[in-house]
Amino acid sequence: xxxxxxxxxxxxxxxxxxxxxxxxxxxxxxxxxxxxxxxxxxxxxxxxxxxxxxxxxxxxxxxxxxxxxxxxxxxxxxxxxxxxxxxxxxxxxxxxxxxxxxxxxxxxxxxxxxxxxxxxxxxxxxxxxxxxxxxxxxxxxxxxxxxxxxxxxxxxxxxxxxxxxxxxxxxxxxxxxxxxxxxxxxxxxxxxxxxxxxxxxxxxxxxxxxxxxxxxxxxxxxxxxxxxxxxxxxxxxxxxxxxxxxxxxxxxxxxxxxxxxxxxxxxxxxxxxxxxxxxxxxxxxxxxxxxxxxxxxxxxxxxxxxxxxxxxxxxxxxxxxxxxxxxxxxxxxxxxxxxxxxxxxxxxxxxxx
Numbered sequence: 001x002x003x004x005x006x007x008x009x010x011x012x013x014x015x016x017x018x019x020x021x022x023x024x025x026x027x028x029x030x031x032x033x034x035x036x037x038x039x040x041x042x043x044x045x046x047x048x049x050x051x052x053x054x055x056x057x058x059x060x061x062x063x064x065x066x067x068x069x070x071x072x073x074x075x076x077x078x079x080x081x082x083x084x085x086x087x088x089x090x091x092x093x094x095x096x097x098x099x100x101x102x103x104x105x106x107x108x109x110x111x112x113x114x115x116x117x118x119x120x121x122x123x124x125x126x127x128x129x130x131x132x133x134x135x136x137x138x139x140x141x142x143x144x145x146x147x148x149x150x151x152x153x154x155x156x157x158x159x160x161x162x163x164x165x166x167x168x169x170x171x172x173x174x175x176x177x178x179x180x181x182x183x184x185x186x187x188x189x190x191x192x193x194x195x196x197x198x199x200x201x202x203x204x205x206x207x208x209x210x211x212x213x214x215x216x217x218x219x220x221x222x223x224x225x226x227x228x229x230x231x232x233x234x235x236x237x238x239x240x241x242x243x244x245x246x247x248x249x250x251x252x253x254x255x256x257x258x259x260x261x262x263x264x265x266x267x268x269x270x271x272x273x274x275x276x277x278x279x280x281x282x283x284x285x286x287x288x289x290x291x292x293x294x295x296x297x298x299x300x301x302x303x304x305x306x307x308x309x310x311x312x313x314x315x316x317x318x319x320x321x322x323x324x325x326x327x328x329x330x331x332x333x334x335x336x337x338x339x340x341x342x343x344x345x346x347x348x349x350x351x352x353x
Contacts (some may be wrong), residue, residue, distance in 0.1 A: 003224040006195045009125045009168050012076025012097040016227045023228040024244045026237040027054040035068035046074045048241040054078040057087050069094030085111035089118045095165030100127040102133035103157040115165045126170035130154045132175035147183040158192050169194040172202035178216040185225050195227035206235040210243050221251050255290040262295040269297035270317040271334045279338050289349050311344040
């Protein structure tokens with residue numbers, strides 16, 4: 001798989017770009033003034049595999065909570081600021097590991113320069129975050145394709161920030177349109193040297209947003225484009241992290257949890273494969289070992305897929321043949337398939353330490 005090599009930027013201790021692994025991000029949806037609730041959500045995100053977390057600062061009264069979050073967070077905290085450049089400057093002073101600003105609503109270039117100066121003095125990177133819904137005024141009403149406007153806003157802002165001697169920059173150019181997003185990032189990948197934060201913004205609910213994000217991010221990542229990603233869902237942010245890791249795992253880029261391979265049911269299936277696979281999937285969620293588990297319902301592809309997995313089962317009429325590392329180890333009744341699989345899985349987990 002090709003890989004675009006950008007400049008490297010550090011967000012806290014997490015490297016973005018320069019050949020580093022694609023980092024997973026999410027954003028809290030708590031009230032930032034409530035530091036306790038925000039930190040509790042960050043802890044859940046960290047447990048799910050989130051590596052960088054973004055926190056909104058909508059008003060000055062959120063700054064005390066933001067500072068408390070930065071002090072106690074297990075993850076680097078990014079300040080998400082719109083409209084008021086002074087909030088970005090103060091967030092940097094309060095401990096932000098990165099600040100995100102949008103050229104479409106942050107104000108004049110003089111105000112941008114003030115943020116750049118503060119970030120430079122503190123050694124804090126800036127994400128230039130362009131969204132289709134908040135383009136820079138000079139590009140907003142142009143009769144151009146959306147991706148052209150996204151790229152023009154991002155490139156112009158990058159050039160201005162770099163002209164101030166600041167290049168710890170991360171760039172994003174998101175739209176709710178999958179195609180516009182993909183086209184914009186393809187162009188940005190060749191026009192700027194900075195790490196790219198990829199995502200399909202306002203993608204939708206857990207179901208529709210997962211589909212759109214998987215399509216858009218999958219295309220980009222397969223082309224080597226993207227240094228960090230957020231899956232934007234109208235859902236619990238922990239679900240964003242789970243989907244992000246599944247996308248990375250599907251492309252063999254990164255994996256932190258087991259992979260379940262299970263076949264679609266058909267008229268040949270003679271066990272309750274849906275129930276068995278669902279129970280296996282539920283129990284696998286508690287593991288953080290990257291292994292491949294196959295649950296197959298008939299003899300067409302079952303034995304082959306089961307042999308290809310670390311552990312698997314190929315089912316027949318009311319029974320299952322359990323495989324481990326390509327070798328059949330035992331035949332069990334349908335009712336015992338899940339327990340037999342997890343006996344083998346537990347052995348693998350112990351062996352891997």
